[in-house]
Amino acid sequence: MDALAALPTYMHLSPAQAEARATAKAAAAEGERDPRAWEAAQQFEAQFVSTLLQSMFKGLDDEDNPFGGGQGESMFRSLLVDQYGQQMARSGGVGLADDVYREMLKMQEVSQ
Known part of the structure; x- marks a missing residue:
């Protein structure tokens, strides 16, 4: 289960923040940092x-x-x-x- 989905809607990130966080996590997973x-x-x-x-x-x-x-x-x-x-x-x-x-x-x- 996605941790973000468990948060109340008022605590969700903006689309730009969510995209940036997803990009950073994907880069970390690939070892590109x-x-x-x-x-x-x-x-x-x-x-x-x-x-x-x-x-x-x-x-x-x-x-x-x-x-x-x-x-x-x-x-x-x-x-x-x-x-x-x-x-x-x-x-x-x-x-x-x-x-x-x-x-x-x-x-x-x-x-x-």
Whole structure:
């Protein structure tokens, strides 16, 4: 079952976005992506997602939690959130990597 078909109609992509995403997925399946550009796009998306997730943990107080990890937990929380962002980007992310990759290729074409 197509994942897009399971989404409500208000969450569907525009025809241009759907076509671009399908083209990017087809290129990935055929191995036509530039590996360095794709890696950079995924790293960008991972950093973006990590930044979004950091704000989720800002309101937590370690002292209020009976099982809080104290200083160690607050020191390593940013590393954990970075790993969350990287894992989310590797497993499909929010779709930002496809758009960034496409824009990187456009900029390369213009500069050549």
